[in-house]
Each structure stands twice: as C-alpha cells, then as structure tokens.
Amino acid sequence: MKNILPPTAMSRRGFLALTGAVTLTASVSACAVGGNASASGGSTVKFWDMPWGDKNYTDAAQSLAQAYKPGDGMPGVSYQQVNWDGFNQTFSSAIASNTGPAVSTGGGFQAFQFAKQGAIAYADNLIDSFKKDGTYDDFLPHTLDAMKTSDGYVGIPWNLDVQVFWYRKSILDQIGATPPQSWDDVLDVAKKASAKGYVGFGISGGSGNYGPMAVLSLMINNGGGLFNSNGDLDIVNDRNAEAIDFLTELIKQGAVDPGSVSMKDDDLTTLWTNKKVALGFQSPAFNNVVGDEKDVLVTDPLKSRRGEVGGLYYVNNIMMYKNTPSQAGSEAFTSYYIKNMKTLWQKGVMQGLPALKSITELPEFKANVQNTAVVEKWQPICKTTAAQSSALTAKLATIDGGQAMTDFCQTVLAGKAPSKTILTKLESDIKAAIS
C-alpha cells in the first residue's frame, strides 16, 4: 500500500504523531463536553416547554421567556420546545445524561416521577416567596396542594387541563336536539346524530391520551376512578362498570365511529374540524383549536345514571431540576414566568385554563365565553387521576399515558368484553406497572 503513495506523503513517524494528537484531542474534547453538560447549558438556565396551545403558542411562549431580564449575577434563559410525542423518552434520556433542562413544563405527573428519582429541585423556597408577595393566594383552589408531597412542592401549577364535554351546535340543531345534560341525553343525541351520518360520540383510542382520558372522565363522573379515598387502587367496582357499560351501549347503538379503537388524536381533531362530530370530551378552548368558537360549545357537567357529576383534570406544572447552573436563577426565572404568563392567555394561544385566578378574570380570557363556563361549572367538580384520593404520586406518571390505560381504552372501544372483566384486567396491568 505504502508503495503507491507519492514521495511527498507523510512519514510514518509523522502519521503516528498526528494520530496520537487527534486521539488525545478527541479524548480531551469528550471530557470537556461531559463537564459542560453537567452544568446544564453553562451559564444559562435551560427552559424546556411543550406545545400547550395553538400554532402561535410557541412564538408567544418563547417571547415571554426571552423577555426575562435576569438580576445581577443571575443566569439568563434559553428556550427549547419539546414535542409531546415521546416526551417521556426525551426528558428521561436528557436528565440521565445531565443534558436536561433546569426548568420545564411537562406531563402532569412528570415532576412526581423525577422527584422520586432524585432529579427535582423542590419549590418550597419559591412557594414561601409567593406567600410573602401575595401570589400564593392567586392560585385556584386545590392546585398548589396537588403539588405537595411529604418532601416538599414538586412544581408550581400554571395551567389546568380540564376534560369538558363539547357539542357542535349546528349538528344538534339539525337533528332537533338540545345540549345533553345527562348520560341518557348523550345516548339519545349521539344516536340521532349517527343516524344522520355524523360521529355521535367522538373518542380516539389509537394513540395519545384523549381516549383514556375520556373513559376515565366518565368513571369519575359516576363517582368512580382508579383510586379510593385512601389512595389505594380501587378499579373493579360498580361505578366504574356502569361507566364502561354506558360506553359499550354507545358503541352498540352505532354512536361511536367503528374505527375509534385505532383512531389517533389528530384524526379525531380533524373530524371535529370537518364538522363530523356531534359530542365528546376535549380540553378547554377546544373551540379555538378547531377554529369554530361559535359552533363548538361546552355543555354543563353531565349527570351520570346515578345522578352524580364530576370530571377529570390535570394540574400542569412548571418544575425545577437539580441540574441547574444556579438554583436561585431557576427560581427567579420560574417566578418571573408565573407572574407574567398572563400574556399567553391575553394573546389567546393557550388551550388549558390558567392556574391563577387573576388571569381568569382578564377580559381577553372571558372573551371566549366557553372559558368562563369551564372555570365556573367544570373545574370545581373535577378530580385528578388520583380520583377519590387527593394525593398525587410518581405512580400516576406510570398510569397516565402508560400501556395499561391505552390497552384498557382500546378494549373498551372494541365493545366485546364484559365491563368487570375489562376492569379486572386494568387493575392487574396497573398493579404490574407500578410494582
């Protein structure tokens, strides 16, 4: 090989020296990268955020973060958007490799999960400062308590995802129906709508979280849920079985799209946008998402066949991590973000409800009359995934969006198995997942 090299080619000694230098440089670089990574982005606080609203949300949230002016000696902030698809993997991998954020929004139970794993910086100092400046009293009832664990506050609530029941007025007008107020009304309206070629009751079990959230909403609506008041799993009970039986009835009456088992959340939203769906559970400001503020409206909380009302909500929070260039810097930015986040609702880019009462009173928020209905009628009667228990824990992160709930929802939507059998399987799957 060497024989065909031109005479001016590098000598063997020179080649070895170069190779050694390159190897050494690479090793040193690798060490340098590791050192940097552990400092969470050097001198800036890395803020990771999820897409919480419409297509203009990211720009608005990024502007809000970038408008932050750190105090003397405090680090600045960098903003990064993280997609919901595979977000658990994104966060877990980044935190495991010390390249994760210093502050982030994220899944409703993510803070509990990472707190259990020792990665969360508790927010007690920040809460104390909120008590002093009055911000503490501005949080909606129960929202701060939902973040409290025996070791401290794992995060600061900033928006609430309430699962409310929506209807498309034009479809109901066409079939001569009024907005449903009970499960029996839902069945009646959904049957009439599907007879006219619409999807009576819209639900998607294929991917994402809409389907499991809708089923759980009905279970909590009927006074059931996944946990009892002691915080123990309590799934196989009559209340939950009645909720499943109600869904099965809707399916058997042809009020649910036969493709719901595999329908993806985006496909369901598209069906709503295309004016094909009459009824269904969705998040607040869903009428903005489908671009139809006047025709897609919120019902009052539904009465179950037992006469109960109730619903499901998530307390989404901003969490701080131990891997930060400055804990004081993380707290200063989080405090700034909470106190200035009203701009997101003023710009109308948010889908969830604000966790601060003062924002719910803004004229821009009230301009969407459906928002007021959600705050006044739905939020007070909603419960978290913990259902009858008030304690949120790391195990809820495993349940929410986990395999067990997805399989459960798909089995329900298949409409073939008896309700108690389905619930028994769910209980066994959840036990296995959280053991």
Added chain:
Amino acid sequence: MSTSVRRTEPPLTVRTPTHEPRNRRRRSSPGRAPATKLFLILPSVVILILTNAYPIAYAAFQALHNGSLISPGEFVGVDNFAKVLADPAFWRAAGFTAVFAVAGVFGSWIIGIAIALLLRTRIPAKGLLKTILLLPWVVPIVVSAMSWNWLIGTSSSPVPTIFHALGFGDAIFLSDPLGAQITVCLFEIWVNFPFMMLMMSAALSSVDESIYEAAKIDGANARQQFRYMTLPIIAKPTYISWVLMAIFCVNDFPTVYLLTHGGPVGATNTLVVLAYKTVFQNFQTGPGVAIAFLMTLALAIVAVLLFRQIRKSTSQ
C-alpha cells in the same frame, strides 16, 4: 454477488522489484510492526468500546437492577428476566415478532426475487420501472407510515370507503387485532421488497446465461431451471439477505410504532416496541432492557442457524 465483487476489485498493491526488498526488511523486524499495528487500530477499538461495549455493559447492569434511566436502583439478580418471562405480554410480543419477521423476510424475498427475475427479461422502460420500484425503500418510513395511515386509518379513509362501497361493511383494518397484524406485515413487506429486489438482482447478475441454454437443450423447463439451477446458485446471497432482513425486521421499531403504536390492545407489539413501552411508558428500565437482551439472544440464534446454512451452501 461475491463473484461480481471479486471481478471489480482493484489491485491494492503495486509490487515492483525495487520495493520488494524494503517490504522484506520490514517483515524481518517483528518487534516494531505489531506495536504499530496495535497503535493504528487503537482509535477504532476505543470508539467501538465507547459506542458498543460500554452501552451493552451498562444495559446488562440495568437489566440486573430495579432502577430507572436516572437512578441505578438496587441489584435484583435475574428477577427482571423472570418477571419478563412470566408476563404473557412478552410471549404475545415474541410470537408476533416471529410472525412479523417470517412474513417480512419471506414476503419481501418472494416479491423481490420475482421482480428481479422479471427485470432480467426484455421489458420496456426498465430503468424507470426499477426507480419506481425502489421508492418504498427510499421514501422515509415516517412518510410511508403517514401515507398508509391516511389510506386505511379511519372509517372515512379511502380504502375503507371503497370496501364499504363494495359491500364489505366497515373494514377498519387497524381497529381489529388480526387486521392490524396483517396490515403491519404487509407494510413491512412493501417497505422492504426493493432491498430484496436489489440483492437478488445482484445475485442473478452473477449467473452465467449459458448454463440455462445448456439446460434448455437437456429439456429442463422454466420451473426446473429455477428450482434446480437458479436457487442453488444464488443460495449464498439469498441466505445473507435473509439474515440481514431478519435483523431488520426484529429490530424494526418505526414500522410498527408509527402505524399502530403496538395496538389494538397490544396485538401488534413486537419485542422492540414492548421494550420501548416498558422503559419509556411504564418507566420499568430493568424489565425493558431484559426484553431487549432476550430479543438479541433469539436473534443471535437465528443468525447462527442461517450462517450455518451459508457455510453449507458455500461448501456445496
């Protein structure tokens, strides 16, 4: 294929009389040459260790602990393996992985070799046809999966609509466990047959045409020529393509995940999808990594069996 490679291989060294003595002199100093060689391969070895051995060793560590991605947890021995092996979901996923791999390997091979044989004949616009046939393999899998989803995903998608119009009722393929399994297998075949077509085309190009002429004179029909001449001649590249495709199929995450997320009710969970869900949705790192190890073990056994076949076919 190997023949064609040999045929096109350029000479690596140019031996001239003036260089010969110098080469001999270098070989006569054994103390320096091995050290130099070792030094030269050292960077590659280091990179290999960092990119392969370390993750494998750390995965083994995780499989024996009850930790998470962030915290190592406590040593639990083989409990994770025992837990996984006792889980019916693992065996369902293993069964479907086997079906998926067999369908993927032989489905894509049958179509691939059929098209490769067709392309040996004189057909018009052969170049354009080859390019079009390569598209499923060239187009990013995300785009393909979205296209398939659009075609079959909901009751208002084009294919179910056509089926409905033809009187077949509601044909929502991805909502029915068996329908979803068949769809996922068909998608895998559709994505991979161009690879098999290329492999088989390369293999067939090394077959001397004159032997077919001799066979024709001896009275062999087309089927006999294919069965007793073509297949044995291309046996080695065929086995190699099977090994490669089996590895592709067993490790194929995006095809299943993008199309069905492993559903409905876990019907299309393959082992790699189950491992992903166990680690990243159920946050059970130890069992998830244990699934990956068991999957690798099964794949290694299949690969060894196929390599034995390759050696056999070579010796024949």
